[in-house]
Amino acid sequence: MIVHTAQPVSKANIFLTCTEEKYYNSELIVERNTLIRMLSGEMKIILPDITYIISAGDTMFFPRNELAKVIKTPKDGKPYKSVAIYFSTEAMQQYFLQHAIHTKQYQSKPGIKVMEKHPLLDSLFNSLLPYFDMKNELPADIADGKVNEAISILKSIDEELFNAIANLEEPGKINLTEFMEKNFMFNMPIEKFGYLTGRALSTFKRDFKKAFNTTPQRWLTEKRLGLAYHQINDLNKKPVDVCYEAGFENLSHFSYAFKKQYGVNPTTLVTK
Numbered sequence: 001m002i003v004h005t006a007q008p009v010s011k012a013n014i015f016l017t018c019t020e021e022k023y024y025n026s027e028l029i030v031e032r033n034t035l036i037r038m039l040s041g042e043m044k045i046i047l048p049d050i051t052y053i054i055s056a057g058d059t060m061f062f063p064r065n066e067l068a069k070v071i072k073t074p075k076d077g078k079p080y081k082s083v084a085i086y087f088s089t090e091a092m093q094q095y096f097l098q099h100a101i102h103t104k105q106y107q108s109k110p111g112i113k114v115m116e117k118h119p120l121l122d123s124l125f126n127s128l129l130p131y132f133d134m135k136n137e138l139p140a141d142i143a144d145g146k147v148n149e150a151i152s153i154l155k156s157i158d159e160e161l162f163n164a165i166a167n168l169e170e171p172g173k174i175n176l177t178e179f180m181e182k183n184f185m186f187n188m189p190i191e192k193f194g195y196l197t198g199r200a201l202s203t204f205k206r207d208f209k210k211a212f213n214t215t216p217q218r219w220l221t222e223k224r225l226g227l228a229y230h231q232i233n234d235l236n237k238k239p240v241d242v243c244y245e246a247g248f249e250n251l252s253h254f255s256y257a258f259k260k261q262y263g264v265n266p267t268t269l270v271t272k
Helices: 091-100 117-131 142-156 160-168 176-183 189-196 202-214 216-233 241-245 251-262 266-271
Strands: 004-008 014-019 022-031 033-040 042-046 050-054 060-061 066-073 080-087
Touching: 033 050, 033 117, 042 080, 066 241, 080 117, 080 142, 080 241, 091 142, 091 160, 091 189, 117 142, 142 160, 176 189, 176 202, 189 202, 202 216, 216 241, 216 251, 216 266, 241 251, 241 266, 251 266
Parallel strands: none
Antiparallel strands: 004 014, 014 080, 022 066, 033 060, 033 080, 042 050, 042 066
């Protein structure tokens, strides 16, 4: 039986997620700053230059508009289970208003971060768990209070991280070539690539054509196949693992595209 649920405590600010399938793969493109506490299971977070393994008891911060490939699996006989707190723009603006904080001074943008153990974080997430047993939705004022508590805790224990969530600016126009070379393995709509590089879809396609002399979809497929070939042929990785890490949606589509490009099935390449 496959179960993948997200049970909201309030309006998309606090979620409990439980995954019982053996292997759950997804692209994570978080549009809001998010604090996640792992309750059980394991989460592998794959970035272009580093991979994190997150286990029960760990707390992770995801900055908004960050790209990551996420693999969730059960561990030690327990399902993947986590609690996430989202810091929406509205929640942040309200917090700054209440505490008379001027956000112009905050410009930093750190990446994904594994938080150090801290009693305040333990207290915050432990206080949330009983609410998931409620039949009715948690009153909005209580949920909002928990979000404010989380913001205050980050301000208290990690000033750099607080600076990050205080920066509410939208993505600006960045170097398209550098961004695509770094993030081609993330399987997401072309529109999202455009947004994250600070471009409308039409502008993104035009700039892409100038930079690579081909279409985004064709270039992405070739780049992902090249990465997959290297990982299978040179690093002796399994096709089922390479498939998702290289940016393909499923194994059958990956195998078809691989054979069309290289003339052999990926499984045949492994056995050579």
